[in-house]
């Protein structure tokens with residue numbers, strides 16, 4: 112596929128995280144007198160106040176999932192996002208505030224006992240929220256650690272009731288070019304789509320995220336519901352999900368549809384296999400600027416390596 116338009120995270124490693132302000136943002140913000148969260152994120156605070164699920168947060172932390180790094184401060188994370196619906200740059204946080212997150216319906220269809228639609232607040236009534244500290248490793252060689260709140264994807268499977276013949280769970284984001292300028296760029300295969308196997312969805316690590324930093328997720332994080340599978344590259348983490356389809360056909364993701372030579376279905380973090388245009392051996396820690404070794408399965412091998420036993424000969428598990 113011939114893609115002439117360069118996407119923000121498809122840049123050589125030398126330019127993958129080049130912004131000096133990103134590495135030294137703490138100092139720059141201090142210098143500008145903008146060091147407090149309330150001064151930094153006024154529109155976010157307003158958006159969160161209006162969220163009817165705010166009373167569910169903070170949820171109790173599940174201590175099973177430990178980190179070997181500090182939590183990335185919200186002020187870094189909240190202003191450095193990939194959300195192409197709102198633009199190809201990282202600073203989409205303002206544009207993302209146009210997303211209307213209530214009412215928010217999620218359609219469950221395909222190979223399920225009975226297709227249905229459910230509102231996000233009704234879904235939240237059926238699950239137990241918990242907080243988990245998880246890493247995120249973006250394919251473009253930066254990483255962060257986030258206190259997500261949400262519920263295991265396994266609980267969603269229990270509600271959705273896929274048929275035993277279903278093999279994959281496919282997630283799609285909203286489509287609304289009126290509020291999402293990126294969706295007016297017709298060369299992208301909107302809506303943003305990605306998926307996983309049912310076995311991956313049922314893995315205890317797979318998490319439906321509805322909150323972060325002890326409150327409902329900010330819109331740029333993919334409110335009101337996204338997925339996060341911390342052993343996979345971040346592009347698998349579909350934000351602002353509106354449709355979940357169960358199928359026996361392997362889905363083609365947004366990025367795979369654009370560039371199949373570089374992005375595939377599995378996208379498991381693997382520091383030993385470079386991206387065609389940059390190394391995956393190390394990653395820049397968001398907000399800190401230091402470069403650290405990337406871990407196999409992003410450090411989650413004990414939970415997930417068994418899922419892929421014997422598949423490495425037939426599948427490119429790292430893309």
Ligand code: MTE
Pocket residue numbers: 120191192193194195196247248249250284303331332333344345346347348349350351
């Ligand atoms: N989901 C949607 N709908 N649109 C996107 O552009 N970008 C993905 C993923 N989910 C994306 C998305 C990519 S490339 C990454 S790295 C993560 O979201 C980034 O999540 P974050 O902005 O919360 O760090």
